[in-house]
Amino acid sequence: MVEIAVLLKQVPDTNAKIVVVNGRVDESAIASWVTSPYDEYAFEAALQHTEAAGGSITAITLGPARADKVLKDAAALGVTKLVRIWQDDWQDLDSNQVQSALANAVTAAGADLVYCGKQSADRNQGSTGPGIAEILGAACITEVSESDSAGSYLRPTASGSERVTVSSPAVVTFTKTQNELRRPNVRGIMMAKRAQIEVVGGDVSASQVNFNGHSSPAQKPPGKTYEGSDSVPEVVGLLRDEAKVL
Amino acid sequence: MEITIIAETQGDNLHPVTSQLVGAATSLGASPTVLCAGGAGADAAAGIAGVGKVLSVVGDCFSTFDGGAWAAAFDAAAGTGIIIGAASAQGRDVVARIAARRSIPVVQDVVAISQGLTMTHPIYSGKAMQEVTVGGDCAVTLRSNTFPPAGDGGSAESATVQQSGDVKIAVQEAIAKASARLDVSDADIIISGGRGMGSPDNFEHLYALSDKLGAAVGASRAAVDTWDEIPHSMQVGQTGKTVNPSLYIAVGISGAIQHLAGMRTSKYIVAINKDPEAPIFKVADYGIVSTWEEALPILGDEIAKIL
Ligand SMILES: Cc1cc2nc3c(=O)[nH]c(=O)nc-3n(C[C@H](O)[C@H](O)[C@H](O)COP(=O)(O)OP(=O)(O)OC[C@H]3O[C@@H](n4cnc5c(N)ncnc54)[C@H](O)[C@@H]3O)c2cc1C
Numbered sequence: 001m002v003e004i005a006v007l008l009k010q011v012p013d014t015n016a017k018i019v020v021v022n023g024r025v026d027e028s029a030i031a032s033w034v035t036s037p038y039d040e041y042a043f044e045a046a047l048q049h050t051e052a053a054g055g056s057i058t059a060i061t062l063g064p065a066r067a068d069k070v071l072k073d074a075a076a077l078g079v080t081k082l083v084r085i086w087q088d089d090w091q092d093l094d095s096n097q098v099q100s101a102l103a104n105a106v107t108a109a110g111a112d113l114v115y116c117g118k119q120s121a122d123r124n125q126g127s128t129g130p131g132i133a134e135i136l137g138a139a140c141i142t143e144v145s146e147s148d149s150a151g152s153y154l155r156p157t158a159s160g161s162e163r164v165t166v167s168s169p170a171v172v173t174f175t176k177t178q179n180e181l182r183r184p185n186v187r188g189i190m191m192a193k194r195a196q197i198e199v200v201g202g203d204v205s206a207s208q209v210n211f212n213g214h215s216s217p218a219q220k221p222p223g224k225t226y227e228g229s230d231s232v233p234e235v236v237g238l239l240r241d242e243a244k245v246l
Numbered sequence: 247m248e249i250t251i252i253a254e255t256q257g258d259n260l261h262p263v264t265s266q267l268v269g270a271a272t273s274l275g276a277s278p279t280v281l282c283a284g285g286a287g288a289d290a291a292a293g294i295a296g297v298g299k300v301l302s303v304v305g306d307c308f309s310t311f312d313g314g315a316w317a318a319a320f321d322a323a324a325g326t327g328i329i330i331g332a333a334s335a336q337g338r339d340v341v342a343r344i345a346a347r348r349s350i351p352v353v354q355d356v357v358a359i360s361q362g363l364t365m366t367h368p369i370y371s372g373k374a375m376q377e378v379t380v381g382g383d384c385a386v387t388l389r390s391n392t393f394p395p396a397g398d399g400g401s402a403e404s405a406t407v408q409q410s411g412d413v414k415i416a417v418q419e420a421i422a423k424a425s426a427r428l429d430v431s432d433a434d435i436i437i438s439g440g441r442g443m444g445s446p447d448n449f450e451h452l453y454a455l456s457d458k459l460g461a462a463v464g465a466s467r468a469a470v471d472t473w474d475e476i477p478h479s480m481q482v483g484q485t486g487k488t489v490n491p492s493l494y495i496a497v498g499i500s501g502a503i504q505h506l507a508g509m510r511t512s513k514y515i516v517a518i519n520k521d522p523e524a525p526i527f528k529v530a531d532y533g534i535v536s537t538w539e540e541a542l543p544i545l546g547d548e549i550a551k552i553l
Contacts, residue, residue, distance in 0.1 A: 134346035139414035160423035225533035229540035
């Protein structure tokens, strides 16, 4: 039996255009919100782990009311314990605040394993898994691409990869795996409508980071396009003489 | 300002990104202390110009990678102030844990840093940038190939400290890479193939070219998902690796936004695609509208001429 907490973050669809207005990313311009892709791999791994070993999953998110959607989607796949952490200033929480809020929820869930993505598709930081592990006094295995219900995990190394095991409690962060998140069936979708979400406060200390603003990335000057393979010698010349990369 | 750098190592050697970390630290006016895991790369680190001191942190924990154990050892060995590491998988893990141990904030994948401490890092896979300021101590990882490296010619004093941490991760089996090829994360030139390559066998043309250039071969997700022969470790993009080489050559890749997420900050981008409307041409410095069947042989010949 395992108790797994899965951390699911709601992010803009990866196809979304990101527009900065008055020094902030304009969230109202984002049409579609989804569960962060790496979190979905973590979630599928947790579903398979609990199916094989017995036990249950608690799905935890941190965010505003719209983030309930990721928990409802989890409910449609059979998860009954759903927790959303809510902080008024949730957009500007620093790494410590996010980690301690999530660690508190993991502890409250009584989980001995935490599965999450290696990084979120919005902030791209990759601090949350290792940081929560530190707070919980747990090990953390990062960038896992394969897992099994016996508790062995495949992670990359400089010379290839290695299969590791870990004592619990542990945090596992997932990169892409072979297993895409399953789709819910009709019964699951019906159940999700009635799912109850527990909303809890983050209860964290003050931020140590001042947010100065968002900006659009510097635009590169437009490049040159050449027709046909006859242009290859000219491009190679430019790579050597103009770009100086050859 | 006190700055401690966690050296990035590659086996027993110092990874070149470490000089870039030192370059960033000295640009802030610091003469940083460099911590070397298990003493790896300590001699090379002492030779980087601007380094104040090199500390070999030696303990049992350094025989296996366990971010928790390493962070405990480094935390005990490092002074207060600012901790800087590389934004690699291991660097991010260790630095995040040191920050959590100290209850100081961590800012990862920083691409610009100035006194204050004001930092800029990409968000939404580079579709926007975020700037933050941290007044007190903090932990930072820096994106590779972004900060000018410090030169050689340093002669910092070196010392050794015994410091370890509890290892909770046990390695059961090491699996060697199927090929000894360079990884896209470590390469200064990357040649990536997409679904337009038509078959995994055609990647041989990319390997042949990469051998000439000392480059790594990458792939789009469509290539990875379609062909078993192309492993996920080669995938560049949103759900693959983020790379930042001097030269990125995209062959038969359409340039979907999720692919651009992983490579758009490459210094120079060359695209070879038969479709003049392919979005990859919007980010390419040099676009060649051609089939790869026609363009690659000429590219190989021309490169052979100049190298
Ligand atoms: C959540 C999510 C995450 C994703 N993550 C990633 C990721 O990490 N990395 C990634 O790459 N994608 C990712 N994708 C997928 C992405 O949206 C695209 O589907 C993918 O990048 C397309 O790969 P491609 O360019 O190889 O294939 P295609 O889009 O099929 O393009 C093939 C190209 O090859 C050209 N071509 C065909 N024949 C030839 C020829 N003979 N010579 C020259 N050119 C030729 C065509 O003109 C075309 O432009 C992700 C998608 C989602 C939804």
